Amino acid sequence: MNATGAWDRLEPKLAATNARVAALESDPSRRNSFVAYTMERDSAYCDLDGERLLMMSGYSYLGLAGDERVVAAAKAAVDVYGTGNHGVRALAGTIPLHEELEAEVARFAGRERALVFGSGYAANVGTVGALVGQGDTVLIDKYDHASIVDGCRLSGATVTRFRHNDVDHLERRLKAAAPTGVRLVIVDSVYSMDGDIAPLPELREVCDRYDALLMVDEAHALGVIGKTGGGIEEHFDHKVRVDVKLGTLSKAIPSMGGWIAGSHDLIGHLRYAARPFLFSAALGPAQTGAALESLRILRREPERVTHTQTQAQRLRTRLNDAGISTMDSTTAVLPVIAGSDDAAYDYATACRKAGVIGLPVVTPAVPNDLARLRIAVTARHTAADIDFAAEAFLTAAAQTGLI
Ligand SMILES: Cc1ncc(COP(=O)(O)O)c(C=O)c1O
Incomplete structure (x- = not known):
């Protein structure tokens, strides 16, 4: 094997992981x-x-994985567009189904426009990195999903964590944040390991007082909370709005992908500035068709x-x-x-x-x-x-x- 020395130096790391799993x-x-x-x-x-x-540990909250209408939609998309796509969305990778899906997501989220990424992970990493950088501050809940944490790390912004669902602690962190630059607070709507809900009205209030943007990750809220599965804003009777809404298409929606919904300008910026979107292949036709049909079913059922x-x-x-x-x-x-x-x-x-x-x-x-x-x-x-x-x-x- 080449690079024997390098492999030797890596060995303890590989052995530690494998020993832990074996135990x-x-x-x-x-x-x-x-x-x-x-x-x-x-x-x-x-x-x-x-x-x-x-x-009792699956993610298909709406019970739509395997639904014959969703399967038929995926097959129909493959019949028309084939199994892959022709590159990244900005070049030859966009198909009409992507545009239909984005329009459906925007309608679902109650926002002007939406953008669909290859995964929820990519949506978080790409969005955080496109919104903040050096000189800005991101404030995240201690239990935020790993993809938010990774997006923060890659962004180059100053990252501050506050205690789980503790708005007073967030306020102290906001008070201590640099007076210049963008402040972005990111929370999960529903915490994936705990099943509790972020205190949205209080978060909105403190964000407004400290001139901070509020972004929520609806991965485990879409199709789950709110009367019609609309997520955290619906859960709180639409009394408050968030600035940036993120969701996935891999949980209640039985497909793959992630999305951001927001203003026309926000999405226009992300299309060119979110690197995991710009530099990664478009969502496949089957996945796009399945996600679109599932969102339509959610609206009807x-x-x-x-x-x-x-x-x-x-x-x-x-x-x-x-x-x-x-x-x-x-x-x-x-x-x-x-x-x-x-x-x-x-x-x-x-x-x-x-x-x-x-x-x-x-x-x-x-x-x-x-x-x-x-x-x-x-x-x-x-x-x-x-x-x-x-x-x-x-x-x-x-x-x-x-x-
Ligand atoms: C809260 C949260 N955000 C984002 C993701 C990433 O989504 P995806 O699996 O679609 O990449 C997950 C996945 O488990 C999640 O739980």
């Missing part, structure tokens, strides 16, 4: 990452090595949102009544804290033996000793599924000493 996933029953599940198209069940298990909200509350009540805390979750994401990474793996393994997939989230995705099962409820879950899952979570908790 956590010490036998096949403890395998939780990179496991290949085959989801049933019309239920919340999946197949794992011939066993039928109830999936708001009962999907209500169903998910009702079933999530049913599960929360069952768990809480039996002594299992779900922290401050009020959404479709329910965390069950196990403690150490090992304890979270033990719990997940016991859940699987009881017929339910609840996937562990461990450090560094969550703080030390707050490893957890991240449970997600979707519109595919029936009341009977939720009751079955609750029993399984409780049985496994008793077996592993969590209750």
Whole structure:
């Protein structure tokens, strides 16, 4: 092998990662990452090595993954446009479907215009980098998603973190921020590991007082909170507006991609200044067609949102009544804290033996000793599924000493 010395110097890093995974996933029953599940198209069940298990950690909040209309739309797009595209959006990569999707996203978000990126990750990294740089300040919640953190790091702006959902702490940070340059506050609408909601009215108020822009990441809010799944502004009865709205097309919307919605000028700027948009291939036709159809279904079938909200509350009540805390979750994401990474793996393994997939989230995705099962409820879950899952979570908790 070439560069032997360099490989030798890298070795401790590679060994540390691989040893950590090997310790956590010490036998096949403890395998939780990179496991290949085959989801049933019309239920919340999946197949794992011939066993039928109830999936309780999937992201398809609206239950549209596998929906025949969405699948048909993806196939129709492939029939017309083929499987790939002809480059980046600014050159030969744009197809009419992208423009239709962006118009639909703008309508959904209640904004003048929208821009669709290849992923939610790219949307965050690209947008933060295009809005702020040296001399500016970004203020982010401690639990903001990694793609926001990475966008901040790459931007060159001064980055300040405030305590989770703590508006007073944000205010102190804003007071201490440089008086010049742009101030940008970024929060998740719904925190992906905790299932709680950002205090939007208070955030808006403090941002206004300190002349800061407010950006929200709606990844786990789209299709989930608000009466019709409109996200955080709808959740707070449209009493306040954010300046920059970001969402993904990979969770409630069962496709790929991320989006930004905002003013005509904002989107005009991002089209040329957001590097992960400008320098990366356009979203594929199948993904674009699937996302467009899913957004249209969401508009026509708001009962999907209500169903998910009702079933999530049913599960929360069952768990809480039996002594299992779900922290401050009020959404479709329910965390069950196990403690150490090992304890979270033990719990997940016991859940699987009881017929339910609840996937562990461990450090560094969550703080030390707050490893957890991240449970997600979707519109595919029936009341009977939720009751079955609750029993399984409780049985496994008793077996592993969590209750
Ligand atoms: C809050 C949040 N933002 C952004 C992303 C990135 O989205 P995507 O998976 O579409 O790249 C995620 C993904 O998990 C997320 O949870």
